[in-house]
Amino acid sequence: MSAALSSDASPQAPRIASGDLSSDLSITDIELRELLHLATEIKRNPTRFATTLRHRYLSLLFEKPSLRTRLTFELAIKQLGGDAVASIGPIGDREPTKDIARNLDRWTNAIVARTFLQSTIDELAEWSSVPVINALSDMYHPCQSFADLQTIKERFETLAGIKLCFVGDGNNVAHSLLLNGARMGMTVCVACPVGYEPNADVLAQATQFARQNGGAVSVTNDPLVGVRSSQVVYTDVWTSMGQESEAAERIRTFAPFQVNSDLMNAASREAIFLHCLPAKRGQEVTDAVIESPQSAVFDQAENRLHAQKALLLMLLA
Ligand code: CP
Ligand code: NVA
Numbered sequence: 001m002s003a004a005l006s007s008d009a010s011p012q013a014p015r016i017a018s019g020d021l022s023s024d025l026s027i028t029d030i031e032l033r034e035l036l037h038l039a040t041e042i043k044r045n046p047t048r049f050a051t052t053l054r055h056r057y058l059s060l061l062f063e064k065p066s067l068r069t070r071l072t073f074e075l076a077i078k079q080l081g082g083d084a085v086a087s088i089g090p091i092g093d094r095e096p097t098k099d100i101a102r103n104l105d106r107w108t109n110a111i112v113a114r115t116f117l118q119s120t121i122d123e124l125a126e127w128s129s130v131p132v133i134n135a136l137s138d139m140y141h142p143c144q145s146f147a148d149l150q151t152i153k154e155r156f157e158t159l160a161g162i163k164l165c166f167v168g169d170g171n172n173v174a175h176s177l178l179l180n181g182a183r184m185g186m187t188v189c190v191a192c193p194v195g196y197e198p199n200a201d202v203l204a205q206a207t208q209f210a211r212q213n214g215g216a217v218s219v220t221n222d223p224l225v226g227v228r229s230s231q232v233v234y235t236d237v238w239t240s241m242g243q244e245s246e247a248a249e250r251i252r253t254f255a256p257f258q259v260n261s262d263l264m265n266a267a268s269r270e271a272i273f274l275h276c277l278p279a280k281r282g283q284e285v286t287d288a289v290i291e292s293p294q295s296a297v298f299d300q301a302e303n304r305l306h307a308q309k310a311l312l313l314m315l316l317a
Contacts, residue, residue: 013038013052013313021133021311022125023118024142024179025205029213031314032146032180038310039150039303046079046306049313054081056316057108061100061124062088062135063115064241068277069135069143072304073112076312079305082109091120101127109316116242131315138172138242139199144276145176146311147303149184151296152232154303155272160185160214164232165267167191167223167257168284169250170198173236173276178202182210182217189218191226193253223257227267234274235259235284251283260286264294272296 014034018026027035042049058077062070074084085108091097101124104111110131113121118139125132134142149159156162164181166174170192178198181188188206190198197203197219206217220226227233238254239247264271273285273295281287290297 013049013310013317016311016314019315020125020131021142021315022121023134023137023140024145024176027142029183029209032149032183035146035307035310035314036150036153038313039146039307040153042309042313043150043303043306049080049309049317051081052313052317053077056080056082056110056312058082058084058312059104059108059111060084060086060135061091061104061111061113061115062086063091063113063120064136066114066135068301068304069114072308073133073135076305076309080309080312082316084112091115091124097123098127100124101132104128105130110312133311133315136172138240139175139202140179141172141176141276142180143304143308143311144173145180146307147300148177148234148274148276149180150303150307151274151300152186152272154299155296156231161187162232163187163189163230163268164234165189165191165223165226165230166234166236167226167259167263168235168254169196169238169240170219171196171240173234174198175202177234178206178217179209182206182215183213185210185213185215187216187218189220189226189230191220191223191257193257194221196253223263224266227263227271230267231271232274233259233264233267233271236276237278237280238284254284258284258286259289261288261292264289264292274300277301 112133114135118137238250
């Protein structure tokens with residue numbers, strides 16, 4: 001814990017040296033640990049930072065729908081003393097993305113962007129003079145993984161040595177869990193159908209993080225093998241936003257990967273169930289599992305607020 005955080009008199013957040021969160025790779029292992037620690041502090045004492053970001057403004061740019069991410073960023077900045085403005089719709093159609101970045105950075109202190117392509121966030125970050133925060137792209141969902149790790153830490157008091165199995169499509173949510181779980185010393189397994197494995201570069205990077213931090217990373221096409229001895233079973237929709245034309249084929253392909261009571265029973269006895277939400281009950285998860293005492297999905301959703309407050313403080317305070 002940093003000395004600044006132990007003082008109630010002068011609330012100060014540690015800084016993210018890159019000044020940015022365009023992907024999970026923008027933050028270091030140490031900074032991620034500090035972020036999780038700060039998120040816990042904020043959850044415990046939410047009023048402590050109530051004015052720290054006074055007169056700070058966020059631009060929220062969303063190409064895709066959102067409930068949790070958009071509302072928790074709005075609430076987070078408001079509860080820290082600042083405010084947010086939002087623009088919903090395609091980025092780069094009406095004017096070049098690089099021009100959008102150079103408008104928003106004249107008016108606001110950070111840009112929170114949910115895009116179809118990671119390259120759109122990268123371009124915003126290249127041209128913006130203020131931090132750009134990835135609010136979900138085709139490649140990553142870092143803000144989700146921060147809340148996920150906070151939730152796991154609350155349940156098990158530690159992250160190192162905890163085994164998480166992500167059952168489903170090896171894309172954005174799985175990528176951020178692989179990278180950030182591995183750097184916290186977790187064992188992260190992705191159980192997915194053939195052809196839906198995580199990106200090879202992400203896997204290589206996560207493997208390196210795991211080696212450096214005592215964690216492990218693996219991929220299997222057998223969900224029963226994946227969840228064995230897992231303390232966390234995690235899933236996400238089978239059809240991500242933008243993939244709607246593939247929905248019928250995906251429902252067929254992913255059917256054996258449904259998280260149901262049988263699969264939960266194959267995990268560790270103490271296992272919890274996580275889902276980034278929104279969930280399609282009857283597809284990737286049964287109603288019985290998501291409504292069961294093992295389910296921690298609403299703690300996870302709550303922690304989006306606390307973890308993103310920590311992120312905003314580390315970028316803007
Ligand atoms: N989990 C998540 O990002 O939810 P939204 O799509 O509602 O923001
Ligand atoms: N994988 C999902 C996550 C939604 C929060 C999607 O990209 O639509």
